[in-house]
Amino acid sequence: MKALHELVQEAKATALGQVVLSPNEAEVARQLQICNACRYCESFCAVFPAMTRRLSFEQNDIHYMANLCHSCGACLHACQYADPHDFQVNIPQSMAKVRLETYQTYAWPKSMGKWYQHNGLWIAICLTLSLAFFVALIMMKQNSSVFDGTKVLGFYDILGHNAMVNLFAPIFIFDVIALGIGLFTFLSKIAPVTGEVGASTQATLEATQNMLTLKYLDGGHGEGCNNEDDAFTLAKRRAHHLTFYGFMLCFASTTVATFYHYALGLFAPYDLSTLPKLLGVLGGVSLLIGSIALAKLNLSRHKDHGDAKQKPMDLGFIALLILTSSTGLLLWLAGKTVAMPLLLALHLGSIMALFLTLPYGKFAHGIYRGAALVRFAVEKRQPSRLILKED
Numbered sequence: 001m002k003a004l005h006e007l008v009q010e011a012k013a014t015a016l017g018q019v020v021l022s023p024n025e026a027e028v029a030r031q032l033q034i035c036n037a038c039r040y041c042e043s044f045c046a047v048f049p050a051m052t053r054r055l056s057f058e059q060n061d062i063h064y065m066a067n068l069c070h071s072c073g074a075c076l077h078a079c080q081y082a083d084p085h086d087f088q089v090n091i092p093q094s095m096a097k098v099r100l101e102t103y104q105t106y107a108w109p110k111s112m113g114k115w116y117q118h119n120g121l122w123i124a125i126c127l128t129l130s131l132a133f134f135v136a137l138i139m140m141k142q143n144s145s146v147f148d149g150t151k152v153l154g155f156y157d158i159l160g161h162n163a164m165v166n167l168f169a170p171i172f173i174f175d176v177i178a179l180g181i182g183l184f185t186f187l188s189k190i191a192p193v194t195g196e197v198g199a200s201t202q203a204t205l206e207a208t209q210n211m212l213t214l215k216y217l218d219g220g221h222g223e224g225c226n227n228e229d230d231a232f233t234l235a236k237r238r239a240h241h242l243t244f245y246g247f248m249l250c251f252a253s254t255t256v257a258t259f260y261h262y263a264l265g266l267f268a269p270y271d272l273s274t275l276p277k278l279l280g281v282l283g284g285v286s287l288l289i290g291s292i293a294l295a296k297l298n299l300s301r302h303k304d305h306g307d308a309k310q311k312p313m314d315l316g317f318i319a320l321l322i323l324t325s326s327t328g329l330l331l332w333l334a335g336k337t338v339a340m341p342l343l344l345a346l347h348l349g350s351i352m353a354l355f356l357t358l359p360y361g362k363f364a365h366g367i368y369r370g371a372a373l374v375r376f377a378v379e380k381r382q383p384s385r386l387i388l389k390e391d
């Protein structure tokens with residue numbers, strides 16, 4: 001229930017045609033006013049140069065900057081106004097709280113936004129097991145003796161190609177639509193505050209390079225960010241790289257395999273020397289190592305970094321990445337053995353759970369952060385509106 005002064009503030013803002021900030025957004029605005037006077041962290045990441053272009057912070061400024069931040073912790077460990085100082089500045093934590101609000105605000109369908117708060121480790125595990133059971137039932141319908149262990153079966157004797165396409169295509173299409181609408185709404189919201197014009201080739205290339213190299217995970221000085229204490233570490237950057245490129249290699253493997261199937265008439269299973277298998281194995285190993293490293297970093301993270309309430313969402317997503325990659329590699333190692341049907345059901349169940357939760361979990365961070373980096377590259381090429389005002 002809202003306090004009386006909040007209701008009065010809301011009524012005043014509505015009368016003036018202003019957007020009322022949520023308590024978390026108002027807290028970010030308060031802290032950014034302090035940072036704007038201090039500016040010690042100017043070179044750490046994209047947030048501070050974006051901040052210096054503003055004297056006050058409206059809701060769309062805050063949404064934009066919250067998604068430029070990735071809670072590396074550098075500005076908290078450097079801050080002379082952090083706890084126990086009365087100013088209580090903690091940019092990574094306050095930004096993380098707003099980021100969650102932005103995921104919920106821009107979620108499509110809107111009613112699914114609340115899932116960001118419910119998504120967690122147990123949901124990930126239970127969803128994987130339920131979907132694996134569902135896949136196993138479909139397998140048994142196709143071949144009733146599939147789990148008897150009496151016969152060694154081939155991949156497509158267990159589950160036909162069309163059955164797999166029917167299972168995954170609707171989920172994949174839904175993900176593209178849901179994330180696409182969320183991204184479009186977010187970009188429309190922040191576009192006016194970062195310049196109405198579209199991104200130039202130069203700005204797009206710079207933003208892409210920053211995303212692919214995870215530039216801002218270097219702490220601004222190249223030695224990395226803080227995780228558990230004041231020491232700098234590149235572990236977070238490396239773990240993100242392994243995870244991201246592992247995921248992309250697995251995706252490339254599926255894409256090439258689809259091309260082999262439909263265009264070349266070459267059907268799975270493929271030998272290790274073939275491109276789909278090489279990409280899949282390399283991607284699986286990279287994804288597994290990267291996501292285990294991310295889990296370790298998340299569990300050892302400093303208590304004041306990020307928002308502790310979002311830990312279950314982070315861990316749920318990481319668990320699904322670990323389950324997907326580990327079951328995929330085990331499936332490959334098991335080959336045509338009696339364990340194959342069970343591993344296939346678990347692997348497909350984990351991939352379905354991963355893609356079903358993709359638009360309502362930690363994956364959204366990559367999408368919105370990428371969009372914010374593009375807008376940052378656009379904005380930095382424009383003259384500061386503060387200078388224009390002085391003229």
Ligand code: SF4
Pocket residue numbers: 034035036038039040041042075076078079080081082089091
């Ligand atoms: S985080 Fe602290 S040290 Fe950094 S700019 Fe803000 S107030 Fe200054």
Ligand code: SF4
Pocket residue numbers: 041044045046047048068069070071072073074075076091092095216
């Ligand atoms: S936590 Fe890291 S990314 Fe976020 S504002 Fe501070 S230095 Fe920038």
